[in-house]
Amino acid sequence: MFEITNLHASIEDTEILKGVDLTIHKGEIHALMGPNGSGKSTLANVIAGHPAYEVTEGTILFNGEDILEMEPDERAQLGIFLAFQYPTVIPGVSMANFLRMAVTNVRNARAEREAGDGEAKKMTPREFRKLMREKMQVLHMDESFATRYLNEGFSGGEKKRAEILQMALLEPTMAILDETDSGLDIDALRVVSEGVNALANDEMGVLLITHYQRLLNHIKPHFVHIMMDGRVVQSGGPELAHELEAKGYEKLRAEVAATA
Amino acid sequence: MEATATKSPDLTGFSREAVEALSRSRNEPDWVRESRLAAWETYESLPMPTRSDEEWRRTDLRRLKLDRFAPYADLDGTITDLASVASTSEGAFAFGEADQRAGIVVSRDGGAPYVELDPAVAAQGVIFTDLNTAVHEHPDLVQQHFMTRAVPVDFGKFEALHAAMWQGGAFLYVPKGVQVELPFRSFALGETAGASIFTHSLIVIEEGAEAFFVDAFQSETADEASFASAVVELDIADNANLRYVQVQDWGRNVWSFMTERAILGRDAEMKNLQVTLGSKFSKNSVGSHLRGENALAEMLGIFFGDGDQFFDHHTWQLHESPLATSDLEYKGALKEKSRSVYSGLIKVYEGAQRTDAYQQNRNLVLSRTARADTIPNLEIEANDVRCTHGATVSQVEDEHLFYLMARGIPKSEAQKLIVEGFFRPVIDRIPVEEIQDFLQAAIARKVGY
Structure with missing residues (x-):
């Protein structure tokens, strides 16, 4: 369903991704681990279409379609979602207004795809408000949240919850969570993890990017990949995360270097 | 509507003859005619501003050809009903529902305006009419307030021209203690391309009174350049309260000059909003004299330039008494080849202790060819004050x-x-x-x- 092949990407002429290969089928949860600077966040941003990165080689196929030439909004409309490590603050834009526009665009695009030549059923403002309230309850978010400006004055936990709320509303088929666990206390981590677990389904692929094993105690991955120096250097089952926890990145790095 | 048919063909440019012809056609009382002619003398005695004047340093008047404009247009037209002058163009500021306003004055070019005032409000002694009617019916009040205090005749070249050539506008007088919640609305509509429109808003709020005034200037865009001069005088007595909103949406052929001054008495409060959308060129000068102790002036501004529009805003927060507060926030966006200049001064006079003044100008530049300049200024002659200012020019962040x-x-x-x-x-x-x-x-x- 989601297939990254030999992906190379640079920022300001510095190559960060040096040939990433990764395949995710629907219904699968993959964890991507790796030390700081290994290219995990770059990979997430390149998948979402961040304009600062230049892809120099390779492909990303999503349901057989190459997404690399698409604008970020087109990718999102196809069902790709990135929960940001550092969600940006946009002054003066209310959560409700932003969410309504995002949901309308993504859902209408999907409705049109599904309708084919037929009439697409569009979401009404009333349906949207009901949906938003439901999802906010699931994530233990106060209703006043909707009237606040986008991420302005949000605590670390609130920002991450807001990201998961967006994921819940947009119902992606490929979700990338970039260090969603960073900066969360144990309670917030539980709420966020429960949210992700409730959302993950047989139709969705999930890529969890994390530095630590901690998140994987709450969200169980089917596969674990280790990224170093811009490449996926090792892949395995959930046991790989425990192995990594026991050994540490440095030892693993040495092993990888020895077998290379 | 025949847009250009009513232009006075016999006069172009401004002259003593034009002043006299205007006054004669209005059957004005002698004192009005004399004050116009005195203002004309003042106009002639003052030099045209140049770029060596600080306030005009970033403003290029070389392409302004005053002698090409007709000095006024259509002095005879009469508006019999509002529907006939309501703009049908998209986005025009609407007159509002009749039950949602205390009164309305609509002037078109220099003709007789449409005037309406809620009888219940009139019964409280409120005067709201067009300025031409006011000089006949309320000469004492007009003589006392018209270009004497807030914007005196010799304020500057363009203000003196305005005092000589004013044609329309509204006069609002709210007597002591009278509080009116619904807005008074004034519209100056320009219709004749190539002509000048002079509109004046004279607003006097007596002690303890309260009012809300919405001013709108609009015209359709035409090929030929037009000239618009507006002067707004806000006299807010002790403990009085005024909310003033101005929406400038002249056509893109208009050179617009607008001078506005408020005088605030003790415990007086003003909430002010300037909205600049239209015109080809706008020179806006907006100032508050915080003359009484504990006065409060909120000064907000929104401007949005596109095409090759040029907007120049100068603001003054003049703290003349202790304990007063001024809070200014001007925000502008510029796209395409538009340009803006903002220059603001907080001035705290000697003895105006415990002044609290705030000034913020933020600009969002939306294209590479647009440009915004911002020049904040402080002049403080008291030692126990709190003054803060901030100015930014930024772009949409990637x-x-x-x-x-x-x-x-x-x-x-x-x-x-x-x-x-x-x-x-x-x-x-x-x-x-x-x-x-x-x-x-x-x-x-x-x-x-």
């Missing part, structure tokens, strides 16, 4: 755009959301739904894309 697009929002909609968000904090400060809706729609239309 990270903001990317974040919104990564949520499926196309670039053009994302841009619109960001620009609306930029203005939102100012819009939120005007608790009048109709104005908020108008501004939101105007901004969305300006963003376009």
